[in-house]
Amino acid sequence: MMKPGVSASALGSSGLGSSGLGSSGLSSSGLGSSALSSVLEPRAVRTAEFAVDRVAAIHRCADVLEEIDAVQPAYREAMLARERVMSTYMGAGVAIPHGLDGSRALVKRDALAVLRLPGGVEWDGGRVTVCVAIAARGDGHIEMLAALAEILLDPVRARALREATDPHAIVAMIGSAGDQR
Amino acid sequence: MIRTATVRSAAGLHARAAAAVAAAAARCPAPVTVRRDDRPAVPADSVLSLLTLAATRGTELILEATGDDAETSLDTVASVIEADPEPVRG
Numbered sequence: 001m002m003k004p005g006v007s008a009s010a011l012g013s014s015g016l017g018s019s020g021l022g023s024s025g026l027s028s029s030g031l032g033s034s035a036l037s038s039v040l041e042p043r044a045v046r047t048a049e050f051a052v053d054r055v056a057a058i059h060r061c062a063d064v065l066e067e068i069d070a071v072q073p074a075y076r077e078a079m080l081a082r083e084r085v086m087s088t089y090m091g092a093g094v095a096i097p098h099g100l101d102g103s104r105a106l107v108k109r110d111a112l113a114v115l116r117l118p119g120g121v122e123w124d125g126g127r128v129t130v131c132v133a134i135a136a137r138g139d140g141h142i143e144m145l146a147a148l149a150e151i152l153l154d155p156v157r158a159r160a161l162r163e164a165t166d167p168h169a170i171v172a173m174i175g176s177a178g179d180q181r
Numbered sequence: 182m183i184r185t186a187t188v189r190s191a192a193g194l195h196a197r198a199a200a201a202v203a204a205a206a207a208r209c210p211a212p213v214t215v216r217r218d219d220r221p222a223v224p225a226d227s228v229l230s231l232l233t234l235a236a237t238r239g240t241e242l243i244l245e246a247t248g249d250d251a252e253t254s255l256d257t258v259a260s261v262i263e264a265d266p267e268p269v270r271g
Contacts, residue, residue: 086197090229101192139237142193149232 014049031180033052036147037175039140044068045167047116054123058097059082061113061133070111070135071099078103079133087124092158095123096148098134098141110140116162129162132174182251184244190266194236196228198264203228205261209254212245215262218246225258 044064051057062076078099082088089095099106113133121128134144151173152155164170188194194202206213206225214222215231217240223230225244236242243260246254 082213086200088196090196096196101195139193141195142235142237145232146235147197149229153229153233 010125013045036112036144037171040114040171040174041068042167042171044070044113045116045170046114047115047165047167049115049171050119051117051121054083054087054095054121054128055080055133057095057115057117057121057123058133059130060115061097061131063172064113064115065111065133065135068111068113070105070107070109070113071101072108074111075099075103075106077137089123089126089128090149090152091126092152093120093127093129094148094152094156094158095126095128095131096134096145097131098136104137107135107137109135110137110144111135112144112174114174116165116170126170147174151177182246182255184255184259186242186244186262188236188238188240189263191238193238194231194240194262196232199231199238200226200255201264202231202258202261206254206258209246210250211237211248211254213244213246213258215256215258216243216245217241 003149022107046060049057049060051060058079059076062071062079065071065075066073072174082100085100088097112135115131115133116130117131132148134141136144151161157173161170161173164173188263190198192198203226213225215225215234216222217234217236222245223233225231234240244255244258
């Protein structure tokens with residue numbers, strides 16, 4: 001039971017005395033114990049996409065983020081501009097397109113979109129088969145990146161993500177990543 | 182040898198920042214590890230590993246390196262972590 005006047009965000013990880021990967025239900029970003037489970041919906045997972053190049057793939061990512069009303073239309077260009085600054089290819093066949101730092105105001109709510117491209121897309125020297133597009137208003141971006149990075153660092157989990165064809169399975173894989181932090 | 186470095190960028194240690202740290206660490210003569218609090222240390226030359234730290238502005242990171250080149254390597258990595266570049270405007 002929290003004391004009156006103590007906000008959830010103030011407790012964080014250090015306040016609870018558990019600075020490791022413990023079972024604290026509160027994250028410093030305020031997204032809760034499962035950083036990703038609330039930001040990825042099945043309708044934002046598309047498993048049979050095709051794109052001729054990474055620009056086309058990013059356009060499809062923007063399409064989905066707009067369809068779920070997570071971003072304003074101008075976020076699309078922010079994602080393309082961000083890609084021009086530096087490739088969002090993260091290795092393990094996965095790219096994480098997202099808008100530039102200054103584009104947070106274009107995000108209506110934190111959300112992910114996952115696009116699987118079975119044919120693959122050449123991406124700055126790598127080959128991408130899964131795009132995890134990120135829309136974040138604030139520090140949620142950092143927690144999302146952290147959870148995705150943990151998946152990609154594990155070859156077994158990365159492969160499972162690349163090969164999954166069921167949107168609910170993909171939601172479960174990514175949603176549970178936040179639980180393990 | 183241990184050295185601390187605090188993330189100053191308002192955007193935190195995001196993908197672009199982590200890439201810069203990893204690139205600098207890869208060029209250092211001594212391998213550098215990074216951790217926060219009592220969590221396991223990760224290699225500073227791995228972008229994905231750095232991202233798992235989930236470092237936001239104000240997060241203090243603990244760097245470690247050994248050997249003759251430890252000090253210069255730690256200085257280099259720390260300076261990149263603490264860099265606060267102007268955000269790129271689109």
